[in-house]
Amino acid sequence: MRIARFTTGDDPRYGLVQEEAGTTYLAVLNGDPLYMPVAPTGERLELGDGVRLLAPVIPRSKIVAVGKNYAAHAEEMGGEVPSRPLVFFKPNTSVVGPDDPIVLPGFTREASYEAELAVVIGRLAKDVSPQAAASYILGYTVANDVTARDAQRTDGQWARAKGFDSACPLGPWIDTDLDPEDVAVRSRVNGELRQDGRTRDMVFDIPYLVSYISEAFTLLPGDVILTGTPAGVGAIEAGDRVECEVEGLGVLSNPVVRRD
Numbered sequence: 001m002r003i004a005r006f007t008t009g010d011d012p013r014y015g016l017v018q019e020e021a022g023t024t025y026l027a028v029l030n031g032d033p034l035y036m037p038v039a040p041t042g043e044r045l046e047l048g049d050g051v052r053l054l055a056p057v058i059p060r061s062k063i064v065a066v067g068k069n070y071a072a073h074a075e076e077m078g079g080e081v082p083s084r085p086l087v088f089f090k091p092n093t094s095v096v097g098p099d100d101p102i103v104l105p106g107f108t109r110e111a112s113y114e115a116e117l118a119v120v121i122g123r124l125a126k127d128v129s130p131q132a133a134a135s136y137i138l139g140y141t142v143a144n145d146v147t148a149r150d151a152q153r154t155d156g157q158w159a160r161a162k163g164f165d166s167a168c169p170l171g172p173w174i175d176t177d178l179d180p181e182d183v184a185v186r187s188r189v190n191g192e193l194r195q196d197g198r199t200r201d202m203v204f205d206i207p208y209l210v211s212y213i214s215e216a217f218t219l220l221p222g223d224v225i226l227t228g229t230p231a232g233v234g235a236i237e238a239g240d241r242v243e244c245e246v247e248g249l250g251v252l253s254n255p256v257v258r259r260d
């Protein structure tokens with residue numbers, strides 16, 4: 001099942017994504033699938049003109065992200081693989097949706113994309129074991145952990161570098177059936193392939209991350225975990241279009257603009 005959040009100009013609604021003869025439709029749902037039981041309304045909309053996808057979830061409480069979770073990326077950043085997950089927060093105000101602009105703030109001259117598989121939590125999780133982790137996961141989406149490398153180096157803490165408005169594109173939908181164990185995680189800038197890793201190369205796998213993170217923080221429905229980025233990160237500038245893809249899930253595409 002693929003759950004999308006969308007707008008036709010009014011308040012956001014949810015729909016199930018259906019493909020038919022090359023066209024994408026949304027079977028509209030009543031309610032919010034993250035927080036309540038839902039039912040189809042019977043209405044069916046074609047994706048496109050007038051029907052725009054939004055970030056599939058705006059976390060109520062937090063996005064927990066994991067740094068250096070692929071060895072080849074840790075190496076390209078000039079660091080070692082951490083001995084335990086390197087965890088940081090991105091605020092929910094950093095979330096934008098498919099096709100929304102990534103707005104580079106004036107304080108950075110060195111912004112980078114990071115394609116990542118994102119885990120969407122489905123129910124309250126605290127002190128969860130790795131064995132039980134799967135039952136707390138609603139599904140998966142694609143994330144771009146946009147990072148101001150210069151601020152990341154100079155600030156000490158990563159809040160500004162990774163938490164500015166629009167630094168967390170999410171989408172295009174939540175896939176509840178994806179098997180995340182060994183899928184490609186890719187990015188393209190202006191159509192050119194930049195990252196092409198596989199989730200099997202994560203240093204700490206998803207069950208371990210959910211368990212480790214839930215020991216420190218209570219995870220709430222709609223919270224999101226970013227699982228790290230493979231090697232190949234690099235610069236983006238105003239005028240670029242960056243696409244992040246998780247194989248079997250979908251492509252998240254965003255233009256880059258600059259606010260000066």
Ligand code: ZN
Binds near residue numbers: 228
């Ligand atoms: Zn990242």
